[in-house]
Amino acid sequence: MMVYRFPNDLGYFGDFGGRFIPETLMSALIELEQAYKLIKKDKGFNRTLRAYLADYVGRPSPLYFAKNLSQEIGGARIYLKREDLLHTGAHKINNTMGQVLLAKRIGKKRVIAETGAGQHGVAVATACALLGLKCTVYMGTEDMRRQRMNLLRMRLLKAQVIGVESGSQTLKDAINEALRDWVTNVEDTYYCIGSVVGPHPYPMMVRDFQSVIGQETKEQIIKKEGRLPDLLVACVGGGSNAIGLFYPFINDDVEMLGVEAGGTGLDTDRHSASLSMGRPGVLHGSATYLLQDGAGQIRTTHSIAPGLDYPGVGPEHAYLRNSGRVQYTTATDQEAIQAFKLLSKTEGIIPALESAHAIAGAIKSARDRAKQDIIVVNLSGRGDKDLNIVEEMI
Secondary structure (H helix, E strand, O other): OOOOOOOOOOOEOOOOOOOOOOOHHHHHHHHHHHHHHHHHOOOOHHHHHHHHHHHHHOOOOOOOOOOHHHHHHOOOOOEEEHHHHHOOOOOOOHHHHHHHHHHHHHOOOOOEEEEEEOOHHHHHHHHHHOOOOEEEEEEEEEHHHHHHHHHHHHOOOOOOOEEEOOOOOOOHHHHHHHHHHHHHOOEEEEEOOOOOOOOOOOOHHHHHOOOHHHHHHHHHHHHHOOOOEEEEEOOOOOOHHHHHHHHHHHHOEEEEEEEEEEEEOOOOOOOOOHHHHHHEEEEEEEEEEEEOOOOOOOOOOOOOOHHHOOOOOOOOHHHHHHHHHOOEEEEHHHHHHHHHHHHHHHHOOOOOOOHHHHHHHHHHHHHOOOOOOEEEEEEOOOOOOHHHHHHHOO
């Protein structure tokens, strides 16, 4: 298999990626790219980051054989990569610890972020509280309503949370406002993007910080099973938890499946399936697959999982889709709810609704596979934050 070397020097994954930004931000992005290239090779920085990930975040996260779930479904054996057990309850903290340490290294005093489900906002607020930086988080007012517990957590961590009332009042609109803030305050402010989206070097940088998921998974599954898994499964909104699991396996003979939010169905307008139903365009600084209307305007999206409610996807996922290296499918709201309930009932693990989409995809795949096959699902977050949504649904 060809060695995978993306992005290129201009930040492109094939035809996707790049920098489509106001001129006022170009110098900040170049500064960030140069700083990131230096810290990747800086033994002191990486030693500090590893220490925080181990002693503060709680890495390595366990790789758990879901025996009861596997028996209930039949077919392949399912392992869960337990990112839900990390400090703050999701994979987001892997990236924010790296980025906020980097922000401090380059002398920024203030960090801004966007958030949908609230987990990235909580993780940024946590890292800023730990490292002594000011924190502002933009969050759509619809997501503030749906994710009240995470809103309270951010405020307790002394973050300023600014509600966004424009558009659909969800993640896309929060990113828009964060970008406006960054343009205005670029000299002293660091923008901590929460997924593998945005202009170069963010998709590469977030991928690298999240790749600890796949690196650990590879070591753990070989220790437990003596071989690599047959299939990796993760949910895909922007796509950071998925690329974090997939990337260390890119050059291995392992199948990969990304599960997008099918909402109320792909035959409706109420979904967030950018890779399944979108077409190429430019949003939030990079070229990727987007949900657009006939005039090229960004469509309103829907998912029961706030973290998947986004009209685009990371450019690396767009490349992996077109190249055929990763397969992408969808799970509807109802399928995610059923997976949420099944994992809770069989394993005593309540997943985030985002992760429940991955579980739904794994259930479909496992039934069609041999019993000796191994599936690893990235359980990217825990479901405490989603209990009110589930209660409304059921």
